[in-house]
Amino acid sequence: MSLVRLSGSQVRFALETVAGHLPEPRRAVLRALRDDAGGVIDQALVLFFPGPASFTGEDVAEFHVHGARAVLAKLIQVLCALPGIRLAEPGEFTRRAFEAGKLDLAAVEGLADLIDSETEWQRRQALRQMEGALGASVAGWRRPLIDAMALLAAEIDFSDEGDVSGPLIEQAMAGVANVLAELYAARGSFERGERIREGFVVVLAGPPNAGKSSLLNALARRDVAIVSPVAGTTRDAIEVRLDLAGLPVTLIDTAGLRDSSDPIEAEGVRRARALADKADLVLSLRAVDSEPDRLHDQVSSLALATKADLDGAVRPGELAISVHTGAGIESLLSMLAERLAGLGATEPALLTRERHRAAVSDSILALQRALDARHGQAELLAEDLRLAVLALERLLGRIDVEDVLDQLFAGFCIGK
Numbered sequence: 193m194s195l196v197r198l199s200g201s202q203v204r205f206a207l208e209t210v211a212g213h214l215p216e217p218r219r220a221v222l223r224a225l226r227d228d229a230g231g232v233i234d235q236a237l238v239l240f241f242p243g244p245a246s247f248t249g250e251d252v253a254e255f256h257v258h259g260a261r262a263v264l265a266k267l268i269q270v271l272c273a274l275p276g277i278r279l280a281e282p283g284e285f286t287r288r289a290f291e292a293g294k295l296d297l298a299a300v301e302g303l304a305d306l307i308d309s310e311t312e313w314q315r316r317q318a319l320r321q322m323e324g325a326l327g328a329s330v331a332g333w334r335r336p337l338i339d340a341m342a343l344l345a346a347e348i349d350f351s352d353e354g355d356v357s358g359p360l361i362e363q364a365m366a367g368v369a370n371v372l373a374e375l376y377a378a379r380g381s382f383e384r385g386e387r388i389r390e391g392f393v394v395v396l397a398g399p400p401n402a403g404k405s406s407l408l409n410a411l412a413r414r415d416v417a418i419v420s421p422v423a424g425t426t427r428d429a430i431e432v433r434l435d436l437a438g439l440p441v442t443l444i445d446t447a448g449l450r451d452s453s454d455p456i457e458a459e460g461v462r463r464a465r466a467l468a469d470k471a472d473l474v475l476s477l478r479a480v481d482s483e484p485d486r487l488h489d490q491v492s493s494l495a496l497a498t499k500a501d502l503d504g505a506v507r508p509g510e511l512a513i514s515v516h517t518g519a520g521i522e523s524l525l526s527m528l529a530e531r532l533a534g535l536g537a538t539e540p541a542l543l544t545r546e547r548h549r550a551a552v553s554d555s556i557l558a559l560q561r562a563l564d565a566r567h568g569q570a571e572l573l574a575e576d577l578r579l580a581v582l583a584l585e586r587l588l589g590r591i592d593v594e595d596v597l598d599q600l601f602a603g604f605c606i607g608k
Contacts, residue, residue, distance in 0.1 A: 194264045196255040199285055202276040203251035207240060209274060210267075211255075215240045225255065227270045234263045248285055249292025290589065297589025298326040301545060305389060312438030317388050317540035326542055329378065330584050333371050333555075337581050340364035344574040361570055365563060368577065372559045375552055378542045382549040385541025387472065391433065391440035392532045397468045398477035403498035406515040407477065408432060408445040411525075437529035444471070473531055480504025480512070494527060547587075554583035 198206055207214055211223040215238050225233040237256035246252040257263050271277050286303060289295045295303070302321025309315040343364040396404040412432045430445040444467055468474045474493040481504040497504070500512040500519055511527065513520030543549055562576035 194259045198253040199248045203253045248288040296327045311435045311440045320540045336367040340367045344570045347570040381541035382543040385544035392472045395444045395471040402477040410515045551587035555580040
C-alpha cells in the first residue's frame with residue numbers, strides 16, 4: 193500500500209479530475225483513479241479533509257493506492273501534469289502546518305524526533321513534545337509574566353490615580369519569582385532530554401586482551417569488531433548503536449590501555465582515555481588473570497571481570513562475565529539498563545535541544561536581573577520581563593526562526 197497526499201488550493205480540482213466528484217469529508221471511499229485519457233490507473237481509497245480542519249490548514253486529499261511502483265509513478269505523473277500541482281519539498285507539509293498555526297516549532301521538532309526515534313524512550317519523549325507539552329508549559333510561563341507586565345504598566349501610567357493602589361511592583365515580582373523557579377527546573381531537565389534524544393555513551397575500556405571486542409560483539413549480537421589473541425588489535429574506536437530496554441545507547445570499543453612505543457597504538461590509547469572521560473558510563477574490563485587499568489576517579493564506571501570461565505580471582509565490586517559461556521551477560525544488561533535509566537529519570541524531559549536550553553537560559557537571565565534589581569524603576573523591570581517573554585516566544589518559533597526552519601525542515605522526508 194502506498195499513500196499519495198495533496199495539500200493546497202488545487203486539491204478539489206485534482207480530486208474531481210482524477211477521482212470523479214468530491215468525497216464526503218473524512219470518509220474513505222473506493223474510487224477508480226483515471227488518467228487524462230480516461231484509463232483506470234488503480235482502484236484506491238480516497239479521503240478529503242477540507243481546510244482549515246486539516247493537518248496543514250489547507251484542503252488535503254489522500255490517495256491510498258496499491259504499492260506497485262508502476263501504479264505510484266503513473267498517479268504522480270497524472271497529478272503533476274495538472275495545473276498548479278507539483279512535488280512537495282522535504283518537510284513542506286509540516287512547514288505549512290507550522291505557518292498555519294497548527295503546530296508550534298517545538299511540536300515540529302518533536303515530530304522530527306518521532307520520525308527518527310529508534311527506541312521506546314525516544315518515542316515517548318518525542319511524542320510528548322509533538323503533542324505540545326513544551327508549548328503548553330511556555331503558555332503557562334508566559335501568562336503570569338504578561339500579568340506582571342500589566343501590573344507594571346499600571347504602576348507606570350496610573351500611579352497617581354485614586355483607583356490604583358497597593359504595592360504593584362512587589363505583586364508583579366512575586367509572580368515573576370514563581371515563573372523563574374519553574375524555568376530553572378525545566379532547564380535542569382535538558383541534560384537528560386538531550387541524552388535520550390542523542391543516546392547514552394557507554395565506553396568499553398581496559399588493558400589489551402581484556403575481552404572488550406568480544407563483549408562488544410556479544411552485546412551487539414553480531415561480529416562488529418575483530419577478535420584476536422594478539423594484544424593491540426583494536427587501534428581506533430568502534431561504535432555500535434543499541435536499544436537497551438528502550439534506551440538509546442552508543443557502545444564504543446576502544447584501544448587497550450597500556451604504554452606503547454607504536455605511535456598509532458599510542459594515539460588509540462589517548463583517544464580511548466578521552467572517550468572514557470566524556471562517557472556517561474565506562475565498562476572497566478580486566479580478565480580474571482590480569483590487573484585492571486586505573487581510570488580517572490571522576491569517571492562513572494562499572495567494573496567487570498571477564499573470561500570468568502578461566503582460572504582467576506574476582507575482586508569485590510566486580511561483575512564476573514564470560515562471553516564464551518554467556519555467564520553474567522544478562523546481569524550486565526540489567527545493571528546497564530538500571531544505571532542509564534537513573535540518568536534519564538522516569539519522565540520525558542521538557543527541553544531536548546540546545547536551542548531550547550538557550551532560549552530558557554535567556555529568559556532566566558532577564559527574570560533574574562529583574563528580581564535582583566534594587567532600583568524600583570517599573571519601566572526597567574517591564575523591559576526585562578518583555579525580553580523574557582520574547583525568549584519564550586522564540587522557543588516556540590514565533591520570532592527569529594527562519595534559519596532554524598530551513599535547517600529543520602530539510603531533514604524531513606518528502607511526504608511530511
